[in-house]
Amino acid sequence: MRLSAGEALPESLRGAVAAIGNFDGVHRGHQAVLSHALADADAAGLPVLALTFEPHPRAFFNPATPLFRLTPAAMKARLLELMGFDGVVELAFTRDFAERSAEAFVSDVLVGELGISVAVTGFDFHFGHNRQGDPAFLADAGRRHGFDVRLVDAFCDEGAEIISSSRIRPLLQEGDVAGAAGLLGYRFTVEAEVIDGQKLGRTLGYPTANMTLPSETALAHGIYAVRFRRADGSLYDGVASFGRRPTVTADGAPLLETFLFDFEGDLYGETCDVSFFGFLRGEEKFDGLEALVAQMDRDAAEARAALARVRPLSELDLALSFSSER
Template sequence: MDQTFLRVSGEEALPEHLRGGVVAIGNFDGIHRGHQAVLERALEEARRRKVPALVLTFDPHPRKVFQPDVPLFVLTPPAVKAELIEALGFAAVVERPFTREFAALSADDFVTSILDERLGISHAVTGFDFHFGKNRQGGPAFLMAAGERHGFGVTLVDAFRDEGAEIVSSSRIRALLAEGEAAEAAGLLGYRYTVEAEVVGGAKLGRTLGFPTANMRLSAEAGLKEGIYAVRFRRADGTLHDGVASFGRRPTVDDNGAPLLETFVFDFTGDLYGEIARVSFFGYLRGEVKFEGLDPLVAQMKRDEAEARALLSSVRPLSELDRAFAF
């Protein structure tokens, strides 16, 4: 059997060797510890049945379709989500385009055309509150009854609660990141929050100050608190470097600059332009400050570097997923 992880468009035919698998169904924005409880249950069921384990997810996020004028901070764009799913051990992710036409499918049509005919599943695993189909008419009881008719099993996974007995959710994580609480968000994610983007050219001011940066433009909807962070930077070739990053509008040198993630990569010289790189956030150091000139700015940047190096020297992986992404 081909063991290569696949990203399959929801409108493509599923490769034959993946049919008959166990599928975890959900949007899974963040792949946080609650999602991981669902995904691990699917992996266990697939191992028990000796069949492939798949994830069926949707893009864009349904809220972006139904409320397009309301900004939504998406924690894991499709490429990052797929990498997390692969790292967990799945054979494939099926990325179903979410459109108003797709949302208008009846719950019965969703089961028949997607789960049965297109994917040919043997078992479905979802969260206890999963709803689907036009007007969310399909719920857990409907899915279990449909499974009996179509010949597949269904497992429902209860809400996952953290050590404080609170339900882990994507909205909680978005709120923490908006406050700069990177470490607390990592506790709910089970790994350090990570972004991926192309390294682009900048004004090169950092280079003249002795702090050359790798600049990455994130989504305009990124809800990360502006400020300075201790980070790890992973290059396209997989090599990993500690660093310190500024996310914001560079108030000292450019009052009107677009938000940008600028990472000073420690112990690295070379050209990163054009690379698709990842940055993992370990700790929030301080907010942005407008300095009276470049000398005070450079002095603070040296303090930021020292603080980031100290913080990163003592970190340990939170999980195997964290190890795969940030260690």
């Protein structure tokens, strides 16, 4: 259940274990916090919620600086559902909310609106006006208001570096989707509606499902081996181009164009997922359509070979990019 601002929490979800944070990316570091919440809820027989903030506080405080969201709200909720959360509560991060004291956040939201039994957060979680609420404040507030608090230490990768969203974004900006997947614990995935296009790909023998991604998406322009999930859950391997299509347009807006292997049909209007498994090459401008098609043939063959060898990175990756259940 995904609840946004103003929606009342069902009585069945009151008294839950609540994981609190932005969780942009739902990466392996976040999953350490989230897994503790899931384990606590399972042990106590309680529902489990994720408490997040929309828009991302960084986007709110710096609106002039675009923030590359690894997981916009809908994708974040999808990942949390796949992990086993009963609900996602998206608090509206407004000026009034930002100026609310730490004590008011605890008493009004955690206790009054949600009635939580346990709060689970990362070791560096801060909240309230001027970040006055820290883990020690939260632990003391829990004792006063009657809920438990679990603080989870930073999660490090195999190189002993802390995993963070700020490490993942530059990897995707460079096209290193494999490196990003190692930190995410699953393949980077986008979700969007398939829209009508110029249909040039169809005349070239490569009909594509076209998607417009959020303008702040800073994924490197280029060609990728991908897996495509339809709205009904069916999966198809494919090859995708993300970029401005310099061979056929003078100054096109960035577009994600995916050619699905072994597929025929109409996808217009469907909201679908594309998971990125490998970066094949950067975007290029070719000297005519014949040269473009010849390269597309090579890209498709390389993508097929790469995808034939892939294996799930985790249970979350299995559910997101390998299982036919949506």
